[in-house]
Structure formats: C-alpha cells, structure tokens
Amino acid sequence: MLKEYGILFDVNLCLGCGSCYEACKEANNLPETNDDFLKDHLSESTFTVVEQYGEHFARKLCMHCNEPACESVCLVGAIKKSETGAVVYDADKCIGCRYCMQACPQKIPRYEWGSTNPRIRKCILCHTRVKAGKLPACSEICPTEATLFGSMEKIIEVAQNRIKNNPENYYPKIYGLEEAGGGHVLVISPVPFEKLGYTSDIPKKSMPEFTMQAMEKIPGVVMGGGVFLSAMYWLTKRKNQIAKENNLNSQGKN
Amino acid sequence: MKIVDILKPTFWKVVAVLIITSGLTSAYFRFSLGLGATTNLRDAVPWGLWIGFDYLCVGLSAAGFTIAATVHIFHLKKYEPLLKPAILTAFLGYSVVVGLLVIDLGRPLNFWHPLVMWNIHSVMFEITWCLICYTTVLLLEFAPVILKKLNLTAPIKLLKFISTPVVIAGILFSTLHQSSFGSLYLIVPKRLHPIWYSSLLPVHFYISCIAAGLSMIIFESYYIARSMTKDEGFSNTGLKMEVLSGISTAILAALVLGFLLKLNDLMENGKLVYLTKLTQESVLFYLEIIIGTIIPIYLLGFGNYRNDKKWLFITSIFVLSGFILNRLNVCVTGLIKSSGYNYFPSFDEISITLMLVVIAVIAFRAVAKYFPVFESEHDTEKLGNRGTNIIQNN
Numbered sequence: 113m114l115k116e117y118g119i120l121f122d123v124n125l126c127l128g129c130g131s132c133y134e135a136c137k138e139a140n141n142l143p144e145t146n147d148d149f150l151k152d153h154l155s156e157s158t159f160t161v162v163e164q165y166g167e168h169f170a171r172k173l174c175m176h177c178n179e180p181a182c183e184s185v186c187l188v189g190a191i192k193k194s195e196t197g198a199v200v201y202d203a204d205k206c207i208g209c210r211y212c213m214q215a216c217p218q219k220i221p222r223y224e225w226g227s228t229n230p231r232i233r234k235c236i237l238c239h240t241r242v243k244a245g246k247l248p249a250c251s252e253i254c255p256t257e258a259t260l261f262g263s264m265e266k267i268i269e270v271a272q273n274r275i276k277n278n279p280e281n282y283y284p285k286i287y288g289l290e291e292a293g294g295g296h297v298l299v300i301s302p303v304p305f306e307k308l309g310y311t312s313d314i315p316k317k318s319m320p321e322f323t324m325q326a327m328e329k330i331p332g333v334v335m336g337g338g339v340f341l342s343a344m345y346w347l348t349k350r351k352n353q354i355a356k357e358n359n360l361n362s363q364g365k366n
Numbered sequence: 367m368k369i370v371d372i373l374k375p376t377f378w379k380v381v382a383v384l385i386i387t388s389g390l391t392s393a394y395f396r397f398s399l400g401l402g403a404t405t406n407l408r409d410a411v412p413w414g415l416w417i418g419f420d421y422l423c424v425g426l427s428a429a430g431f432t433i434a435a436t437v438h439i440f441h442l443k444k445y446e447p448l449l450k451p452a453i454l455t456a457f458l459g460y461s462v463v464v465g466l467l468v469i470d471l472g473r474p475l476n477f478w479h480p481l482v483m484w485n486i487h488s489v490m491f492e493i494t495w496c497l498i499c500y501t502t503v504l505l506l507e508f509a510p511v512i513l514k515k516l517n518l519t520a521p522i523k524l525l526k527f528i529s530t531p532v533v534i535a536g537i538l539f540s541t542l543h544q545s546s547f548g549s550l551y552l553i554v555p556k557r558l559h560p561i562w563y564s565s566l567l568p569v570h571f572y573i574s575c576i577a578a579g580l581s582m583i584i585f586e587s588y589y590i591a592r593s594m595t596k597d598e599g600f601s602n603t604g605l606k607m608e609v610l611s612g613i614s615t616a617i618l619a620a621l622v623l624g625f626l627l628k629l630n631d632l633m634e635n636g637k638l639v640y641l642t643k644l645t646q647e648s649v650l651f652y653l654e655i656i657i658g659t660i661i662p663i664y665l666l667g668f669g670n671y672r673n674d675k676k677w678l679f680i681t682s683i684f685v686l687s688g689f690i691l692n693r694l695n696v697c698v699t700g701l702i703k704s705s706g707y708n709y710f711p712s713f714d715e716i717s718i719t720l721m722l723v724v725i726a727v728i729a730f731r732a733v734a735k736y737f738p739v740f741e742s743e744h745d746t747e748k749l750g751n752r753g754t755n756i757i758q759n760n
Contacts, residue, residue, distance in 0.1 A: 155409070181553055187491035188476075188483040207479050208472020210412035211490050215553045222409050223472070225402025230472045313556050323489050326549040326568050330492065334538055341439050341534045348441040 116197035118296035125258035128169035132250035139249035176296035181319035182212035198237030293318025389721020415711035428579025430456025431540035496543035658688010
C-alpha cells in the first residue's frame with residue numbers, strides 16, 4: 113500500500129529557471145509549445161507553467177484535490193484518485209463530455225481540441241514514476257527544492273516549519289491545504305496568493321459536497337414520489353368511480 | 367400523385383432542405399475534423415450551444431410527464447386531448463437531446479460507456495440513465511397510437527396492462543432528471559454568476575420546466591391547428607377552452623411559485639445587490655424575469671386574457687422566451703464572466719442544431735398528420751352525438 117504523496121512549491125526558493133517545465137515536457141512526451149517558457153500557458157501539451165509576477169515566480173499545475181470535483185462528476189469514472197494521491201485519467205474510458213473541465217475550481221483540465229479522438233490532459237503527478245519508486249520529473253530536477261516531493265505529512269511539516277522559522281519571509285498560509293477541501297499540491301509564498309495568480313475564491317469544503325446535497329435526496333424522492341403517485345392513482349380512481357355510481361344512482365331515481 | 371405532392375416545392379420545404387443539407391455538411395466536418403475546428407469551444411468554455419440547447423429541449427418536453435400525471439394518476443380526464451401531443455413533443459425533444467449529446471461528445475464512439483462504467487456520484491450519470499429510461503417510457507406511452515393505426519391489438523393490451531407503473535416510473539424519471547439538469551451546475555459555485563447560482567437550482571429547474579412544458583403544448587397546438595386548417599385558434603385539435611384555461615391556471619401557479627422562490631433566494635442570500643448594478647448579467651436577468659415571469663403572470667391573472675385563445679398563445683410565447691433566456695443564462699451567459707471569453711456559437715454549431723430542430727418539427731407534423739395525435743373536432747362531435755343518443759335511448 114503506497115502512502116499518499118504530494119508536492120510543496122515554495123515561491124521563495126523558485127529561481128524561475130524553468131527546469132520543471134522542461135522536465136515535465138520530457139517525462140510526458142509533450143511537444144514544445146513556446147520558445148519562452150515564462151510566456152506559455154497550460155494546454156493539452158503543457159501540464160505545468162512557471163509564471164512571473166515581478167520578482168516572484170509561481171508554478172501552476174493540477175492541485176490533485178483530496179476529493180476532486182473532476183472525479184466526482186465523471187460519469188464513466190475515467191478520472192480517479194490513485195493510491196499515490198495523484199488524480200489520474202484513463203482515456204480509454206472517457207467519452208469526452210468535458211464535465212471535468214467545467215467542474216474544476218482551478219480550471220486545470222485541458223482538451224485536445226484539434227483531435228478527432230481527443231483526450232483530457234493535465235498533470236498526473238508523474239504517477240507511474242512515483243509507483244516505480246522515482247520522483248516526479250519536476251521535483252527531481254528542481255535545483256533549489258522549490259518543488260519538493262514527499263509524503264503529505266512530511267511536506268505539510270516542512271511548509272509549517274519554513275513559515276514558522278522565517279515569519280518575515282512568508283505569508284502565513286499554506287495554499288492548497290484547505291482550498292476545495294485540500295489537495296496534494298501545496299504552495300507557500302512571501303505574498304498573498306491572489307497576487308501570484310492563484311485562484312483565491314475557492315470554497316473551503318470539498319467540491320463533491322455541493323452536488324451531494326442534491327444527490328442524497330434522490331432515494332427519498334423516488335420512494336416518496338412512488339408512494340404518493342400510487343396513492344393518488346388509487347384515490348382519484350376511486351373518487352371518479354364513486355362519482356360515477358352516484359351519477360347512475362341519481363339517474364336511476366329519475 | 368402523392369409523391370408529386372411531397373416534392374412540390376414550397377418556401378418552407380426549400381428552407382428545410384437547405385438547413386438539413388447544411389447541417390449534414392457541418393456534421394460531416396465535425397466528425398472528420400474534430401470539435402476544435404468546427405466549434406467555438408475552448409478550454410475556458412468547454413460547453414456551448416449544444417449543451418445549452420439540450421437544456422431547452424429537456425425543459426420544453428416537460429409536458430410529457432405533467433400531463434401524463436394529470437390524466438393517468440389524478441384521473442382528470444378532461445385533459446386527455448393534451449396527452450398524445452405532449453408525449454410526442456417529449457419524445458421528439460428527447461431525440462434532439464440525445465442527438466446533440468452524441469454530437470457533442472468528444473469521443474462519440476464511447477457513447478455506450480455509461481451503460482457499463484458507472485460512477486453513481488456523478489449527476490451526469492444519473493441524468494444519462496434517466497434519459498435512457500425515460501425515452502423508453504415515452505416510446506411505451508406513445509406506441510399504442512401507432513399500433514392502433516396498424517391494427518395490432520395484442521401489444522396494446524399488454525401495454526395497457528403495464529401502463530400505470532410505466533406512467534409512475536416516467537414521472538419519477540422526469541422529476542429526477544429535470545431537476546438534475548440544475549444540479550449539474552451545483553459544482554460550479556464560483557463560476558456561475560450568483561444571480562443564477564443557488565443551492566436550489568434543481569428546484570428552480572423543476573418548477574420552471576412545468577410552466578414551460580405546458581406553454582409549449584399551447585404553443586404547438588395553436589400552431590398545428592392553424593397550419594392544418596388555416597384558422598386562428600385551436601379548432602381541429604379538439605382542445606376546448608375549458609382544457610386550455612385549466613392548464614393556463616397551472617402555468618400561472620408554477621410561475622408564481624417559481625418567482626417567489628427566486629425572490630426569496632435572492633433576498634436570503636444577499637444577492638439583491640447584483641440587481642442594483644447595471645451589468646450584462648443583471649440586464650439578462652431582468653429580461654428573463656420580465657418576459658418569462660412578470661408579463662405572463664399579469665396576462666394570466668386576468669380572466670379575459672386567460673380565456674382568449676389568441677392571448678393564451680401570446681402568453682405561451684412569453685413564457686417560452688423567458689424560459690429559453692433562463693436556460694441559456696445558466697449554461698452559457700452566466701459563465702462568460704468567469705471564463706474570460708465571450709463565447710458565441712460557430713456556424714457549424716448553429717447549423718447542426720437547426721438541422722435537428724427542423725427534423726423534429728417535420729417529424730412532429732408528419733406524425734400529427736398521419737396518426738391520431740390531435741383528436742379532431744370531427745371526432746369529438748361524433749362522440750358527443752353518440753353520447754346524446756345513448757341518453758335519449760334511455
């Protein structure tokens with residue numbers, strides 16, 4: 113049984129060298145999409161980007177939520193949370209409804225719009241490499257430990273320690289720990305996260321809960337509705353019958 | 367002679383042929399070039415006109431289950447003339463939904479996957495199954511009309527035997543998926559504009575589809591009657607004013623209930639501020655509410671409008687327009703701001719949609735013409751005469 117792993121990204125330590133961007137492309141066999149990696153965007157051929165905000169660099173990638181919206185909405189179960197903690201995708205199951213793209217609070221999943229048999233594309237936390245005992249390509253290559261890979265307990269502890277030991281250098285919050293119920297990519301930074309383009313207005317509770325409250329009512333609606341309709345069927349039929357009989361009776365008397 | 371008649375070109379036939387040809391061409395391109403080349407969808411706008419149109423068709427088909435409940439469960443027999451047109455409308459509406467869904471799927475060859483690969487937590491899964499089951503129910507409900515014409519009585523008897531459970535199942539499936547179309551958007555709390563996002567989306571959807579579905583029946587009965595008899599009004603469809611004002615009362619009730627619910631939702635969740643500012647969203651919302659709710663409530667509130675066939679027809683157009691605006695707002699325009707892109711459907715998206723609509727209209731007219739969908743005035747007269755004869759004999 114594998115433990116759940118995750119990535120800690122530290123804006124303070126990131127030099128903006130782009131090794132993670134290049135390594136990700138190589139590990140996932142993705143074509144080159146932009147000469148300047150700082151100007152690139154997430155796409156079906158780019159699973160992570162490094163964005164520059166003044167002197168800071170911010171990495172964007174799938175946050176691998178604990179309870180992913182994309183997994184909960186996928187009607188055929190093509191998106192699954194793997195035992196490593198990664199949110200992975202099975203193109204053979206996918207029917208291409210794109211509900212995962214609509215549902216993701218971070219707007220991460222991309223689509224092969226140019227293909228006639230398109231796949232959903234996003235970071236899968238190098239889940240095959242991790243299973244084989246290796247590090248994700250981005251964290252293996254990172255020269256400064258700005259991208260750190262490890263068990264969730266470990267990286268949360270590292271993040272907390274870095275903030276605690278250097279309060280003047282860190283904004284006192286770990287991004288990704290609570291967003292959408294928390295996930296497996298955490299970010300710490302010297303400035304508030306919305307200044308680095310991280311989506312800030314994400315609900316704290318896990319996304320599937322939003323639909324759960326409606327889905328939970330289904331059995332009740334079916335049972336209650338079935339009983340109600342059957343009862344009304346019987347009652348109104350009987351009422352009509354009695355009315356008819358009364359009619360006949362009164363006609364007979366006349 | 368008959369074939370010559372069919373081939374005789376009229377304005378609408380030429381238009382229909384043009385739309386179907388262009389739709390088929392677009393469909394060919396969509397499947398050979400992919401979604402990116404033929405639609406204006408993109409990563410930020412993964413759903414567009416096709417999904418939006420499915421919303422409309424599902425809602426407009428709602429009379430299928432409401433009338434079935436009225437007639438078969440509540441035994442209000444005076445509404446029986448509405449039953450067959452409502453079921454036919456529903457069946458054709460759902461055919462358009464299924465057609466568009468398959469065209470919209472990125473991997474259409476995998477369309478059968480939901481049958482064997484289940485994720486019971488997905489709203490989409492529930493909707494898919496309800497659609498499959500309900501379309502089957504509609505077929506079973508409409509089959510007697512066709513079987514009767516073909517003089518096949520044995521299957522009719524069987525269908526009659528199972529009809530009550532079938533009707534009940536149909537109502538339950540409808541209730542579930544009509545509301546679930548609203549539940550689909552429960553998972554995008556920060557993307558759908560707060561004017562429309564509400565945890566009560568499924569309830570809003572359910573109530574508004576009842577008003578829209580019934581209005582659709584008024585609209586198409588009037589239209590069919592006029593195109594078949596060149597008369598104004600509902601003559602030749604067997605629809606009595608008593609029946610029509612009955613369903614218009616139901617429309618009024620659904621509109622008032624929906625309006626109060628919406629108002630309560632806006633007030634309780636402090637969303638009234640969004641209505642004080644003039645934005646694209648607030649303007650669209652005002653349009654939707656004024657056209658689809660306030661004007662029809664006003665018109666239906668007065669007996670002299672409610673009992674006038676022409677005004678009833680006009681009211682149905684208001685309700686339908688408001689409904690269409692509402693659904694498009696929830697699934698397209700309400701999401702524009704958060705997506706950052708101004709989506710407008712491409713030529714291929716529009717032409718494929720139009721093609722399916724035209725095919726559905728042709729199918730409706732053809733079935734209405736060759737099968738006893740609408741009880742004709744003539745039939746009811748005969749029935750009426752026979753009725754009086756019996757009484758006289760007694």
